[in-house]
Amino acid sequence: MNLLGLSGSPARNAASRTLNAVKQAVEYAHQVDPNISMETINVRDLDIVLCDGRDPALYEGDTKTLIDKIVAADALILGTPVYRGSYTGILKNVFDVIPNDALVGKPVGIIVTASTQHHYLSIEHEIKPLLGFFHAHALPGGVYLTSDYYLDDVLVDEGALERLQQLSTAIVQFVKHVPNDRELLAGASGPEIPWDSRLKGANKL
Numbered sequence: 207m208n209l210l211g212l213s214g215s216p217a218r219n220a221a222s223r224t225l226n227a228v229k230q231a232v233e234y235a236h237q238v239d240p241n242i243s244m245e246t247i248n249v250r251d252l253d254i255v256l257c258d259g260r261d262p263a264l265y266e267g268d269t270k271t272l273i274d275k276i277v278a279a280d281a282l283i284l285g286t287p288v289y290r291g292s293y294t295g296i297l298k299n300v301f302d303v304i305p306n307d308a309l310v311g312k313p314v315g316i317i318v319t320a321s322t323q324h325h326y327l328s329i330e331h332e333i334k335p336l337l338g339f340f341h342a343h344a345l346p347g348g349v350y351l352t353s354d355y356y357l358d359d360v361l362v363d364e365g366a367l368e369r370l371q372q373l374s375t376a377i378v379q380f381v382k383h384v385p386n387d388r389e390l391l392a393g394a395s396g397p398e399i400p401w402d403s404r405l406k407g408a409n410k411l
């Protein structure tokens with residue numbers, strides 16, 4: 207199993223709560239199954255170009271590297287801070303540059319950090335619809351971490367740490383018990399939608 211942690215915080219400080227929570231969840235997954243190969247990517251550390259509508263196969267450099275890693279992953283732990291009630295712009299850009307079929311049938315565990323509880327439902331109303339577009343399996347629930355759970359930027363709340371462990375266990379179990387059959391797991395297709403002919407070479411879902 208190839209587990210990819212992806213943190214979409216643009217914060218320039220080393221103490222990104224999102225990055226650290228994703229790393230922690232990936233580490234918990236490794237404790238559940240020491241055989242998994244794992245990596246955590248902090249999107250802001252890479253030089254990802256803004257999506258310009260080209261065929262995803264034509265991106266180069268860090269953008270290509272990130273796309274390839276997402277395509278190669280069996281499962282993802284996805285983290286974002288809440289920005290204005292939703293995920294961040296740099297994370298949306300990642301979803302704009304990857305191929306339409308990059309996540310088909312793959313389980314994705316969601317971690318959101320935020321100041322307050324106000325945007326708890328951003329998991330359901332913002333992030334899961336985005337994963338739905340990609341026919342990924344958003345794991346039920348998600349982990350929502352607010353400032354109350356931290357002491358000096360360290361996640362100390364026991365309930366929150368337990369929820370991170372549950373998320374990690376769930377993602378390992380999903381990959382173990384659900385066969386990696388993209389056709390089977392893709393679910394029903396949407397109706398055929400004509401592709402904008404100006405976006406030559408872009409693929410359809």
Ligand SMILES: Cc1cc2nc3c(=O)[nH]c(=O)nc-3n(C[C@H](O)[C@H](O)[C@H](O)COP(=O)(O)O)c2cc1C
Nearest residue numbers: 215217222223224287288289290291319320321322
């Ligand atoms: C531009 C911006 C918008 C934000 N919007 C929200 C918001 O709508 N709701 C919220 O609870 N927190 C909001 N926050 C707070 C961040 O979500 C919170 O501090 C988060 O834990 C930061 O994660 P990081 O340390 O990984 O960057 C916002 C922060 C910034 C910088």
